[in-house]
Amino acid sequence: MMPQHHLSEDLLLAYAAGNLSEGWTIAVASHLAFCPQCRAQSAQADMLGGAMLDTIDPEPLANDAWSAMRARLDADVQLAKALPARATAPGKLVLPMPLRAYVGGDIDTIHWRALGRGAAQMMLPTSDPTTQVRLLRIPAGKPVPEHSHGGREVTLVLSGSFRDGEQLFGPGDIEDADGSVLHTPTATPEADCICLAVTDAPLRFSSWIVRLIQPILKI
Amino acid sequence: MTLLLLQVGRSRDVEAFEALFRHFGPRIKAYMAKVDRNRAEELTQETMMSVWRKASLFDATRGVAASWIFTIARNQRIDALRRDRRAEIDPDDPALVPETPMAADQALDISQNVRLMREAMATLPSEQLQVLELSFYQEQSQSEIATRLALPLGTVKSRMRLGFAKLRAVLEGGSKQP
Ligand SMILES: [Zn+2]
Numbered sequence: 001m002m003p004q005h006h007l008s009e010d011l012l013l014a015y016a017a018g019n020l021s022e023g024w025t026i027a028v029a030s031h032l033a034f035c036p037q038c039r040a041q042s043a044q045a046d047m048l049g050g051a052m053l054d055t056i057d058p059e060p061l062a063n064d065a066w067s068a069m070r071a072r073l074d075a076d077v078q079l080a081k082a083l084p085a086r087a088t089a090p091g092k093l094v095l096p097m098p099l100r101a102y103v104g105g106d107i108d109t110i111h112w113r114a115l116g117r118g119a120a121q122m123m124l125p126t127s128d129p130t131t132q133v134r135l136l137r138i139p140a141g142k143p144v145p146e147h148s149h150g151g152r153e154v155t156l157v158l159s160g161s162f163r164d165g166e167q168l169f170g171p172g173d174i175e176d177a178d179g180s181v182l183h184t185p186t187a188t189p190e191a192d193c194i195c196l197a198v199t200d201a202p203l204r205f206s207s208w209i210v211r212l213i214q215p216i217l218k219i
Numbered sequence: 220m221t222l223l224l225l226q227v228g229r230s231r232d233v234e235a236f237e238a239l240f241r242h243f244g245p246r247i248k249a250y251m252a253k254v255d256r257n258r259a260e261e262l263t264q265e266t267m268m269s270v271w272r273k274a275s276l277f278d279a280t281r282g283v284a285a286s287w288i289f290t291i292a293r294n295q296r297i298d299a300l301r302r303d304r305r306a307e308i309d310p311d312d313p314a315l316v317p318e319t320p321m322a323a324d325q326a327l328d329i330s331q332n333v334r335l336m337r338e339a340m341a342t343l344p345s346e347q348l349q350v351l352e353l354s355f356y357q358e359q360s361q362s363e364i365a366t367r368l369a370l371p372l373g374t375v376k377s378r379m380r381l382g383f384a385k386l387r388a389v390l391e392g393g394s395k396q397p
Contacts, residue, residue, distance in 0.1 A: 002316070009380050010361060017354040018293040022304045029306040036318040039308070043281060044387050047329075049293065050286030051336035052355045058245030059252055062260055069240055069267060073233065076271070093314035098306035100314075127304050172316065 003035045003172035011154075011176070012038065016045030023131025026098055026124070027154045027174070027198045033096030034156075034172030094159055099196065102126075103135070107159065107194065110135055119145045133198050138162065141189040151200030153177045155185070160193035162186055220284035221330060228274035236274075239284070240267055247292050253356045255300050262299055266292045281310070285333045296358070332390055339389035347382030350375055 007028060014020040015028045032039050062068075093100070094107040102124045103110055112120035118139035126133055135158075138144050144162070154176050161170040164185040169175055177183055187193035220242060226235040247266050251259035269291050277287050297303055309315075340348060353364045361379070365372045 002319075009383060010376055013351075013354065013379060013383055014360065017358065018297050018305075019354060019358045019360050020305075022306065025306040029308045032308045033312060033314060034316050036316065041387070043286075043329075044332075044390055045383070046282060046286040046290055047332045047336050047390065048340075048351070048383070048386060049289040049355055050283060050333045051340055052352065053243070053246050053250060053289045053292065054285050054333060055337055055340065056246050056249045056356070059249040059259065061244050061248055061263065065244060065260070065264070066237065066240060069264060070233075070237075072264070072268060073236070073271060076268070093312075096314045097309035097312035102306075 001170065002037065003031070003170075003174070005167070005169055005173040005175060006035065007031055007038050007041075007174055008176055009041075012041055012045055016042065016049055021130050022126045022128035023133045023198045024154065026102065026126070026133055027156050027196060029098040030096050030158075030196060031156055031172065031174050033098070094194075099158075102133075112137060115145050117145065118142060130201050131198055132201050133196070136195050136197055138185075138187040138193045138195075140187055140192050143184050143186045151178070153197060153199045155198075156196040158194045158196060160191040161188045162193045162195070163188060221279060224270075224274055224277055224284040224287070225279060227271065228277050231271075231274075236271060239270065239288075243267070243270075243285075243288050247288070250292055250356065251296060254296060254358060258299065262292075262295055265299070266295045269295065278310070280329075283330060283333050301358075335389055336386055339386045343382050343385060347378045347385070350378045351382050354379065 011020070011024065011028055015025060020028065032042055095103060100106060103122070110122050112122055114120050119142065120137045122135045124133040124135065136144065138160075140160070154174060155169075157169050157171050157173045159171055161168060161173075162185045163169070164175060164183050167175075168188070169185075175185070220239065223232075223235040223239050226232040227239065244263055244267060248259045248263045251262040251266075255262075266288075270288055273291070277284075282290075294305065294307075297305055343351075350364055350368075353359050353367070354361070359367065361375050362372055364370075365375045368375070
C-alpha cells in the first residue's frame, strides 16, 4: 500500500535546495524510498534547481579552465564504479537504503536499548548536532514512551502502525509535529510499531555548546 | 544538453563534454560563488569532474542534464563548504517501493521540463521567486530568509509553497500535452 501521509512541501523544497541538515535528510530520503508520489515531487523540485542553475548570471571561468579540465580528463582513470551486483535479498528488506547504511544492516541488526515497559530505541549516530535521530520500537497496543521535545518532530513508520487521535499511520507514513502539539501516538494492537523519529536537538545541548564556546568567543 | 550528457555517458565523448563544460561551467561557478567566491573556480572543476565520472549513471527517464548537474553541484557545495553530510535515496535500492504499473505507463515526457520551468519562473510574482532563489542559491533556511527579509516565518513558507505549486502546475499541464 502506498503511504497516505506525505512530506510537507517545505521539507521537500529544502531537501532539493540543499539547506536541510543531515538529521532531517534521513527522514526525507527514507520516505522517498517508500513513496513514488513524493519521489515525483522531489524530481520536480530538482527540475526547479536545474532551471535555477540555467538562469543564474554566469561567471566567466579562468582562461585556462578548459585546458586544466582537459588535462584532468586525460589523467583520470577512475571511472564511475560499476554498480555492485545487486544482492538477491533472501527475505524482503524492511529498511530502505539510507537507513540501512546508518543502522549497519536491515531491521534484524538494530541494537535495541530498552526504554522500559517493552519499548526500546536505537540512537543513530550523525554528524549533525542540531537534530537527534533514533529508531523507536513501541510494543503493540502501547503508547509511545514519554518523550519531551520542544521543537519539531518528524516520524516515519517503518513497520507496524500507530494511531494518533483520529489518524492512522502505517508503513511509509510521515507524521510532522511541531512542539506545540500535544500528542500521544499509540501502536495498533496487531504488532509492534517500529519507526524513525527525528527531532530538534534538546535545548540543553545547544546551551551546553554555547557555554563551551562562550569563553572562546568572549560573548 | 541532455543528449550531450548521454553521449558522455555512453562513449566518454570529450567534444560533447567540452560543450557541457562551456555551458554549465560558468553557471556552476556563479552558483558556488553565492556561498564562497574564493573557491568557486575550484569547486566548478570538481563538479565537472564528477559529471565526467558519473555520466554513465545518468538516467534520462528520471531527469534532464540541467537538473542532474544541479544535484551534483549542490552535493559538492554541501560537502565542500558546509562539511555536512546528507542522506540520499538510492534509486537502485531493492527495498524501493515501485511506482504502480499504471503510473509508469503514463511516463511523461520530461525533456522540456527545464525550459517549461524557466518560462514559468519568469511569470511568478517577484516575492515568490525571491524566496525560492534565496533558498536554492544562497542555501538559506526558511527561518534565515524570514530574518533577512524581516518577514514572519509563515509568510516565507506560504510564498515558497505558492510559488512551487504554480511551477508544478505548469510542468504537469505542459508535459501531458501530446
Ligand atoms: Zn509521500
